[in-house]
Amino acid sequence: MIKFFRKIRQNLLSEGKTGKYLKYAIGEIILVVIGILIALSINNWNEHRKNRILEQEVLKDLKEEYVLNLSQLEQKIDMRNAIIQNSIDVLNYVDNSEFDVNRDTLIHKIRYLGLDPTFDPIQNDLITSGKIRLVQNKPLRKLLSSWTSDILALQEMELQWQTLKTDLNIPYQISLGIFRDMVHSSYESSGRPIYLVEKNNDIDGRLFVGKSQKTPSSEKILQNAQLESMMANAIAQCHSTNMQALALKKRIELIIDLLNKEIQK
Template identity: 50%
Template sequence: MIKFFRKIRYNLMSENKTGKYLKYAIGEIILVVIGILIALQINNWNNHQKDLVKEQKILLQLKEEYTKNLAQLQQKITMRNNIITASSKVLSYIDNPINVSKDSLLYHLNFIGTDPTFDPIKNDLIESGNLHLINNESLKQRLSNWTSDVYQVQENELEWQKFRTEVVMPFMVSNGLARDLSNNIWKDGYTPIHALNQKINLKTKIGSSKHSLAIEEILNNVELEGLAAMAITWSNIANIQSLALQENIIEIIALINKEIER
């Protein structure tokens, strides 16, 4: 083909047909430009198709991750609700200490000692530079804000974790509750709500404390009243943030599904 065009140009020049030669040269340039543009369009289309394939792969991975994040977050919300219920029950025992059984008190105190912490799956979408592959702008924005949204929940969790470590657990130990609390957890078999394998029911014999536990004295301890009240406060605050994050995750999954199905 190149030889054919070259021969035409040579004939036009040899016949001294300058005008026709210039027209032909311009036409040839236009054809070359059109060819280049077509090649670029094809290349861009191929790259776009490859990006769509990558996007779908990322979307499927994100759907799996955020579905697991949602399940974990709901689990932590449930744990905090248990803390709130147990703490409210302990406060009712403090206000009305008549006929409060040791087993019932220990049962509810165990919930107050739990430590719900949300630890979502971390993806490297932003760090890897692949966020641009997401075409849905609303989804892209939510994914960009994800880290800061999670921090709002974890910030409150860390406050409770510190309070639990520095106040709740020392109270249990110093007031002779720790062994009985541990024994009540494990004596009949126990599977933590956050356990990776929910089929495992572990039994461990710790035995009850030989020291007498004065229920009335425990309930009259002003520190117990304070830590039960604080447990309710911190759990409610963390759940307010968690419920907002839960709604965000649900919307993220909905947007992902929409993009997968398009």
Template identity: 40%
Template sequence: MIKFFRKIRQKMLTENKFSKYLIYAIGEIVLVVIGILIALQINNWNQSNQNKKQEKQILTQLLEEYQSNLNQINSKIFIRNEILASSIKLLAYRNLESTLINIDSLDRNLSRTITRPTFDPELSVSNELTNSGKLYLITNAELRKKISAFPSSLSELKEEEIITVNLVEERFYLFLMEHYQIGRLNIEFLDDEKFRKMVTQITFNKEKSLKDLFEPSDPTQLLKHPDFEDYLSLIIVNTTYTNDQSIGVKYKIEKIIDLISKELKK
């Protein structure tokens, strides 16, 4: 084809038809430009299709990631609500005669108050998008912004979780060991199957209780100790505030899931 056009040009030049040659040359240039534009358009179309396929794959992975995070945050909120309920029940025990106190129930509620739930989100897909610079593949600007901002929105929740963990591990648990026999208390956590499943995210086979290996402890000293009330009040306040933060994070996750779902339906 190139040889064919070259022969036509040479023929026009030899015949001294310069004006016709000029028109022909311009036409040839126009054809070349059109060809380039068509090639670019095809390339852009192919790239756009490829980006759309990548975006759909990324959105599917993100949906799975944030749905997992939503399940986890709901689980943590449930656990903290159980901790709050147990703390309130323990405060009520202080007004009962020792003979009216069910030790198994007391131990179970105590075991729940020393639980330290923390939200540990799965963000591998989100981080990979940000670190690799591929976040641009998500065409929805609002969704891009929320995914990019989500990790930084966890800082206050993390701070509150750390405060509660330190309170329980460094102070309250040691206080219980000093004023109460905690053997049966610890076993109650193992026997509390529904609650343990929520805490560990693992389904366990039914196990024989080890409770009989430990003698019941008299709770009088613990319940009447003034610091016991103080610790429970701190746990209630900290847990309530941490749950407030968790609910805020939950709303952010639900918004991201909603945006992703709408994009996938397009």
């Protein structure tokens, strides 16, 4: 094709038809430019198509991750609700000391202070890998970009509970002389342990430790000066943390909703 155009130009020059040559040259340039533009357009279209395929793969992976994150977060919220409810029950026992409270029941409820509901979500590499650019939906891209900071806000509150549990709750339970009974209560019953994320009924969490022969009576436990404050503190800490967790839950649900809409396009 190049030789063909070159031959035409040479014939025009040899015949002295300079004007026709210039017109032809301009036309040839226009054709070349059009050809380049078409090639670029095809290349851009192909690149766009590849990016959209990659985007769908990324969106589907993200949906799977956030569904798992939502499930884990809900489980942590349930754990804190269990701490709150059992702490309220203990406070009711303290306020109504005339009731005959079963010692095993009381210890079973106090042991919830030893739970550690810490959210540990799947972290994607969208930002560091540059894959965030593949997500076309701007609101979704913004939510994904702020995900790390959203997690940190919750984890800072969870750290306060971890510190309280380690520095106050466990030492108190040991000094009160109920820790062995708490361990026994935690592992003697059958069923799925509350701290397991996967609802696998094949996991047997039972472990026989045996009750202590020196555990104080229910009356003595309820008369302990620190018990009321510990239960109230646990309620306050877990409630405020759950407020943050519920806000994050709504954020995850919004992300999943946007992901579903983008995947269905």
